[in-house]
Amino acid sequence: RKEVEQDPGPFNVPEGATVAFNCTYSNSASQSFFWYRQDCRKEPKLLMSVYSSGNEDGRFTAQLNRASQYISLLIRDSKLSDSATYLCVAPRLSSGSARQLTFGSGTQLTVLP
Amino acid sequence: ETGVTQSPTHLIKTRGQQVTLRCSSQSGHNTVSWYQQALGQGPQFIFQYYREEENGRGNFPPRFSGLQFPNYSSELNVNALELDDSALYLCASSHSLSGGAGTQYFGPGTRLTVL
Numbered sequence A: 001r002k003e004v005e006q007d008p009g010p011f012n013v014p015e016g017a018t019v020a021f022n023c024t025y026s027n028s029a030s031q032s033f034f035w036y037r038q039d040c041r042k043e044p045k046l047l048m049s050v051y052s053s054g055n056e057d058g059r060f061t062a063q064l065n066r067a068s069q070y071i072s073l074l075i076r077d078s079k080l081s082d083s084a085t086y087l088c089v090a091p092r093l094s095s096g097s098a099r100q101l102t103f104g105s106g107t108q109l110t111v112l113p
Numbered sequence B: 001e002t003g004v005t006q007s008p009t010h011l012i013k014t015r016g017q018q019v020t021l022r023c024s025s026q027s028g029h030n031t032v033s034w035y036q037q038a039l040g041q042g043p044q045f046i047f048q049y050y051r052e053e054e055n056g057r058g059n060f061p062p063r064f065s066g067l068q069f070p071n072y073s074s075e076l077n078v079n080a081l082e083l084d085d086s087a088l089y090l091c092a093s094s095h096s097l098s099g100g101a102g103t104q105y106f107g108p109g110t111r112l113t114v115l
Helices: none
Strands: A004-006 A011-014 A019-025 A033-038 A045-050 A054-057 A060-065 A070-075 A084-093 A099-103 A107-112 B005-007 B010-013 B019-024 B031-037 B044-050 B053-057 B064-068 B074-078 B087-094 B110-114
Touching: A004 A084, A011 A019, A019 A084, A019 A107, A033 A060, A033 A070, A045 A054, A045 A060, A045 A070, A070 A084, A099 B031, A099 B044, B005 B087, B010 B019, B019 B087, B019 B110, B031 B074, B044 B064, B074 B087
Parallel strands: A011 A107, B010 B110
Antiparallel strands: A004 A019, A019 A070, A033 A045, A033 A084, A054 A060, A060 A070, A084 A099, A084 A107, B005 B019, B019 B074, B031 B044, B031 B087, B044 B053, B064 B074, B087 B110
16 A cells, blocks of 8 residues: 555646545655645645644635544645646655655646636 | 756767766756656656665666766666666655655756657
């Protein structure tokens, strides 16, 4: 089982729609989680952090359910510019004392006009 | 932009060759992490360097090696290239050992193609 698993997508939604992505993680020791956004052929960029039950930033809401080891990202009022791949991330300690980012495979979103 | 730069942007090599990728970290950052991202996958952690020492390693063979220099820039070296090494190689710089995702800044990546 992968440490971080996401809905494979792709999601194709019309402008203005609400869309939700799900992510599950296997390392119960993970304390914080993140959603990154990656545009085609670009580097990942941090979208949101999730440290407790949830976090909201404008049209974006991230929620965490520790009991179910489940994270979600909700995007309301989708814009064309939201089209990207969304990566779920759970940091963990690797060998040594490095804190590595463990990424899911990503969920591709296309917002259609 | 993050201030993290990588070179070259693209590279084509053949199987068995060796390659060196370079990363300049953001000013003031002392930790560099390297990731490999295959097509259609999320980035996979290769290793992390802190103060010129390898500080942690993912599930990659020894032919993947690295260096960090006194100015905190870093190199990733891959020997005996294999076709499966074709990927986007990303470096991320951060300020401390904690390297929390919120403070890891990614460079634009080097796209390596192995023929």
